[in-house]
Amino acid sequence: MSNADTDSAPEPIPIEALYDQTRVSDLALSPDGERVAYVTEEFDEREDDRRRSVWVVPADGSRDPHRLTRASDASAPAWSPDGSRLAVLAARERDVELAVAGIEDDEEDGGEGTDADDDGSENGNDDGGDGNGGDADEPKPQVWTFDLELGGDARQVTDREEGVREFDWGPEGERLVVAARDPTDDEREYLDGRRDGGPIETERLQHKVNGQGWLDTVTTYLFVVEVESREQRRLDDAYGSGAFEPLAGLEPTWISEDEIAFLSNRNGRPDDSAAMDLYLVDSAGGEATRVTEGELTVGAIEPAPTGSDARLAFAAGDPENPCVPTQVYAWDGENDRAGDEYESLTADLDRTLTWGASLRWIDEGTLVTAIADEAHTRLYRVGVDSTTERLGTDVAEEASIPAFDYQNGTVALVRSHPAEGLDVYTTSLDALDTLDDERSGDGADSGKRDSDERDSDAGNGELRRVTALNDEFPDEHATPVCRRVSYESEGSEESEIDAIYYSPPDFEPREAESGASESRPLVVSIHGGPISYDAPEWRFEYAVLASRGYVVLCPNYRGGSSYGREFAEELYGEWGTVEVEDITAGIDALVERGWVDPDRVFGHGFSYGGIAQGYLVTQTDALTAAVPEHGIYDLRSAFGTDDTHVRMESEFGxxxxxxxxxxxxSSITQAGNIDTPLLVMAGGEDWRCPSSQSEQLYVSARKQGVPAKLVLYPDEHHNVGDPDRATHRLRELTAWYERFDPAQETSEE
Structure with missing residues (x-):
């Protein structure tokens, strides 16, 4: 262990315990609010694979969850309007009906369909958006429906050649709208050639996207599909376009029996813009009408209920400046659509919606959504009169909320607890405001509790835990304690910088300050973005590090989100400045308090966190050893080789x-200052931060005789997806820190 041996020191968590983790996402409440569908991700050590499954559980927790799918990498559960059926996206072997009888036979499957062993895309992007068309022999994601009243296996509804990327139920439950690629004969021939190793040809400015590879010219259209007959009709003027379309999708949303909303960019140079406009199209076809006018990047769309002054609500950000908060907008749709007014409901809040946040109507005048608020993920009420109100504040004080849903008075949410992992919870909307966790507040511990406390999370039973996905892990291992800490940073207009830190369960800050216990080694983990933030949440790597004696500090440096536009813009176009000040100030603050040993300060960061590591090791000597991961260190040579040329131009020119x-x-211009041992990590197929950037940093250190090691994962994108590589990464990272830890009895040369 890296800390001095004590009788109370926890046993290190085995890195292979990653395979014991279960993650949860994609919440969907039934229309009556009585059932919750959700997706779990589990790890198969023997197959070195991630498996996603769809489950359903009663919202009152009266029965155990029921698994609907196993090995089909299912996702995106969506209830039919009457709640009798559940549709999912899944890459399974073709439905027996379609394989034998085409689309004419509507008899039930009789349970004969089987799940394929396809694990889908490692980073959550499905094959339907893959620029190279994916493997033609592998099953593509299709829409399948489960009849939860009759039972039986899933029934395949779509059979798109390139798969389905997104879908939405029609309001009567008889139709779907799906987004799917539709290649022409020439495009199909070209894709077949590429799969066989032929040349890549492009005239697209946005020529590649991380996780999807080299883009092609195949257009994604909307199709209206009859659920029973499986007949489909393409909406010829409802198609995707633009630099952000491969990432954002078309977000097809049925807003009435006859009208569908979707996103596209049809401005003059769509591949040179981050804008995504809101369009409407008749479900029978015809010309689409643009609602927004190129000044927004529209995201989530939610049709308003009957009686509302609004026709729909949508989330949107600024395509020119990511520091501008993503806001909730309402559109009344009363007049000629092209001239209708839409207005922000949250402009005065100066807080951004969380990434991928849903919008849900509570009633005709109020929505609920998730907002990043001072390093918390909080639910907010948003009124069509532009009033805003925090909802159930204490629920988010010591845990994060990565997903939520609302239907008919019931709220379902995923809570990510720093010591206990992820689970699904439910409560009533009325009860949410009354929840009161006595341990919440600044400086409160997010420590481990027993199973009964977890089941009644808020202490009064109003917040019900309806899953027990990771109960064995905190019972078997010493998981970390998470606390908040604030400190001053020179030049910050805010009074203090906030941070989250994770520590071993036996670490007591007051004892460390008084000298009653020894100081600990420190790991500084820097969040990416930089338009992002750290909130208390479950992170397996932090549990691993804390169990080895480290304190893990996660600074919410200037340039991040959740503190408003001005806070975020302090770093905009000025990389390598205020974030370096805030990170080093955090290190100094913990050293001054006696918590950590100044000679045992380590650090890592992914994406912008890796970029920031480059600045730290070229501008300071704050770190004993560093692990920059998947970063950019020379902005000039990265330009055009990554997928972020639009953002780079808007920020830097x-x-x-x-x-x-x-x-x-570009930190590489100061590489002559490096004397910190570097473990540099990269993904061979990372088009966000190309691996050549990591090679430059590595060679620059080695040229000067600085200890350095390069680890490159050949097929990985801007992540570390395969479980064996995730465990390999953690072994490399912890070994690097131990190798250069002066407290270690032995050290490699």
Missing amino acids: LPWDERETFEAA
Whole structure:
């Protein structure tokens, strides 16, 4: 262990315990609010695979969850309007009916369909959006429906050649709208050639996207599908376009019996813009009508209930400036659509919606959504009169809320607890505001509790835990304690910088400050983005590190989100400045308090966290050893080789016009200052932060005789997806820290 041996020191958590973890996502409440569908992700060590499954559980927790799918990598559960059926996206072997009888036979499957061993895309992007068309022999994601009243196996509804990316139920439950790629004969021939190793040809400016590879010219259209007959009709003017379309999708949303909303970018240079406009199209076809006018990046869409002054609500950000908070908008739709007014309901809040947050109507005048608020993920009421109100504040004080849903008075949410993992919870909307966790508040511990306390999470039983996905892990291992800490940083206009830290369960800050216990080794983990933030949440790597004696500090540095636009813009176009000040100030603050040993300070970070590591090791000597992961260190040479040219131009300009700006933001230009041992990690197929960037940093350190090691995962994107690589990464990271820890009895040269 890295800390001094004590009788109370916890046993290190085995890195292979990653395979014991279960994650949860994709919540969907039934229309009556009585059942919750959700998706779990489990790890198969023997197959080195991730498996996603769909489950259903009563919202009152009266019965154990029921698994609907196993090995089909299912996702995106969606209830029919009457709640009798559940549709999912799944890459299974074809439905027996379709394989034998085409689309004419509507008899039930009789349970004969079997799940394929396809694990889908590692980073959550389905094959339907893959620029190379994916493997033609592998099953593609299709829409399948379960009849939860009659039972039996799932019934396949779509059979799209390139798979289905998104879908939505029609309001009567008889039709679906799906988004799917539809190649022409020439495009199909080209894709077949590429699969066989032929040349990649493109004239697209947005020529690649992380996780999807080299893009092609195949268009994604909307199709209206009859659920029973499986007949489909393409809506020829409802198609996707633009640089962000491969990432954002079309978000097809049925807003009435006859009208469908979707997203696209049809401006003059769609591949050179982050805008996504809101469009409407008749479900019978015809010309689509644009509602927004290129000034927004529209996201989630939610039709308003009968009686509302609004026709629909949507989330939208600024395509030119990611520091502008993503806001909730309402559109009344009363007049000629092209001239209708839409307005922000949250402009005065100065807080951003969380990434991928849903919008749900509580009544005709109020929505609920998730907002990033001072390093918390909080639910908010948002009124069509622009009033905003925190909802159930204490639920989010010591845990994060990565997903939620609302239907008919019931709220379902995923809570990610720093010591206990992830589970699904439910409560009533009326009860949510009354929940009171006595341990909440600044400086409160997010420590481990027994199973009974977890079941009645808020202490009064109003917040019900309806799953027990990870109960064995905290019972078998010493999981970390998570606390908040604030400190001053020179130049910050805020009074203090906030941070989250994870520590071993035997670490007591007051004892460390008084000298009654020894200081600990520190790991600084820097969040990516930088438009992001750290909130208390379950992170397996933090549990691993804390069990080995480390304190893990996660600074919410200037440039991140959840503190408003001005806070975020302090770093905009000025990389390598205020975030370095805030991170080093956090290290100094913990050293001054006696919590950590100044000679045993380590650090890692992914994406922008890796970029920030580059600045730290070229501008400071704050770290004993560092692990920059999947970062960019030379903005000039990265431009055009990654998938972020739109954002880079909006923030920094063009490298041939703004040479000094790009040089100032490139840590490689100061590589001569590096004397910190570096473990540099990269993904061979990372198009967000190309692996050549990591090679440059690695070679720059080695040229100067600085200890350095390069680890490259050949097929990985801007993540570490395969479980064996995730465990390999943690072994490499902990070994690197131990190798250069002066407290270790032995050290490799």
